[in-house]
Amino acid sequence: MxxxxxxxxxxxxxxxxxxxxxxxxxxxxxxxxxxxxxxxxxxxxxxxxxxxxxxxxxxxxxxxxxxxxxxxxxxxxxxxxxxxxxxxxxxxxxxxxxxxxxxxxxxxxxxxxxxxxxPLVPPDPVLRRELEYILESQGIDDLLSRLRSLDPGALERVDAANPRRLIRAIEVAQSHGPDPNALRxxxxxxxxxxxxxxxERAALYERADDRVDRMMDAGFLDEVRRLLAMGYSPDLPSMSGIGYHELADHLMNGADISDAVQRTKFRTHRYIRRQANxxxxxxxxxxxxxxxxxxxxxxxxxxxxx
The missing domain is CATH 3.40.50.300 (P-loop containing nucleotide triphosphate hydrolases)
Known part of the structure; x- marks a missing residue:
């Protein structure tokens, strides 16, 4: 070229x-x-x-x-x-x-x-705690209503099924208000x-499942165990990632390991579908x-x- x-x-x-x-x-x-x-x-x-x-x-x-x-x-x-x-x-x-x-x-x-x-909006820990409490006590619909009242257009840009993305969108909207130039x-x-x-989707699911199995063989569970031992909370955004949340649930709450692995695979499938958008x-x-x-x-x- x-x-x-x-x-x-x-x-x-x-x-x-x-x-x-x-x-x-x-x-x-x-x-x-x-x-x-x-x-x-x-x-x-x-x-x-x-x-x-x-x-x-x-x-x-x-x-x-x-x-x-x-x-x-x-x-x-x-x-x-x-x-x-x-x-x-x-x-x-x-x-x-x-x-x-x-x-x-x-x-x-x-x-x-x-x-x-x-827009570069710094995190607001107080607001985040408030929104997390609303999520736990009242559910995600209340967060959706709050974002709709702050910036209706933001609902079209955010993954409404992802609470952390929703909380971040509210954080940005509350800082700037409805902005016609946002994300322009x-x-x-x-x-x-x-x-x-x-x-092809079915073949990709199988390939992704095989990769999860290889990750488990490569020490994924030990990696999550080390992160928890280092003091990283399972509630951190980083620890909400696919597999980390499920394996932390196994280590901290006794969830069945086979079920944790299967849930990791299902979450991976959902992520693949979102990526296609x-x-x-x-x-x-x-x-x-x-x-x-x-x-x-x-x-x-x-x-x-x-």
Missing amino acids: ENSSHPRLLAIVGPTAVGKTDLAMRIAARSDVEIVGADSRQVYRHMDVGTAKPSPDQLSAVPHHLVDIIDPDDDFSLGMFLDLSKEVILNANTTGKIPILVGGTGQYVMALLENWNV RLDPWFEFSVIGLGM WFRRDDPRIRWFEPTQLDSAIEYAAKWIG
């Missing part, structure tokens, strides 16, 4: 367990690139097995960014991701490298590619190409490949990188 006066970014998107990291590493073996994580769980230190974080060998072979950058009890937000990722993209381009955005957190990916205008798209400031990696097969910006077509995807990437 001809040189551009704008920064450039290659993105690899798709559902969890489909093989995005392996594809990125194979592209990196042929091209001078750096990898930018777009995973809301891989930012946390000490959470490696359950987040399918790149291996130590992979992390040392290619520069990675936005992986292992905060502790499990630190706050992280979409606004913080955008600020950090934009800095990485600019720095990589300055040194002549192409950054590859890799991850399955759809909101992070699309907010970056579409250049959303996201700004003019693009970089060139990008998007590779989508996908496969972000990474759509009919999105003209995404060039889709199957995992059996990795060689073609690599050639496509190499041609675009130049």
Whole structure:
């Protein structure tokens, strides 16, 4: 591809367990690139097995960014991701490298590619405790009503089934009020190409289930046990991740381990369905490949990188 006066970014998107990291590493073996994580769980230190974080060998072979950058009890937000990722993209381009955005957190990916205008609102611990009490005592419908009264438009942007996302949306709305410019798209400031990696849903579920089993064999339960021993509360946003919540329930409350693993698999299936809303097969910006077509995807990437 001809040189551009704008920064450039290659993105690899798709559902969890489909093989995005392996594809990125194979592209990196042929091209001078750096990898930018777009995973809301891989930012946390000490959470490696359950987040399918790149291996130590992979992390040392290619520069990675936005992986292992905060502790499990630190706050992280979409606004913080955008600020950090934009800095990485600019720095990589300055040194002549192409950054590859890799991850399955759809909101992070699309907010970056579409250049959303996201307000930076610091966490409000007092408000969060109040909203968590409302959630426990009155249910999620009361939180939905509160957000509707503060900013009706926010209901269209938030995952209403996710209490933590709902609480965060209320936090932002209460700080800024209804904002017609909230999350509006700004003019693009970089060139990008998007590779989508996908496969038939039933086969993907089976692949994801196999990965959960491999995670258990690799020490996922011990990882959760260590996190709890380090003093990280199971109520932290980081510990609400798929598998962490279920295995903590087993360790702290005696929930059956087989049931915890099965619930982890079911949650993974639900997550895959949600990801499909972000990474759509009919999105003209995404060039889709199957995992059996990795060689073609690599050639496509190499041609675009130049």
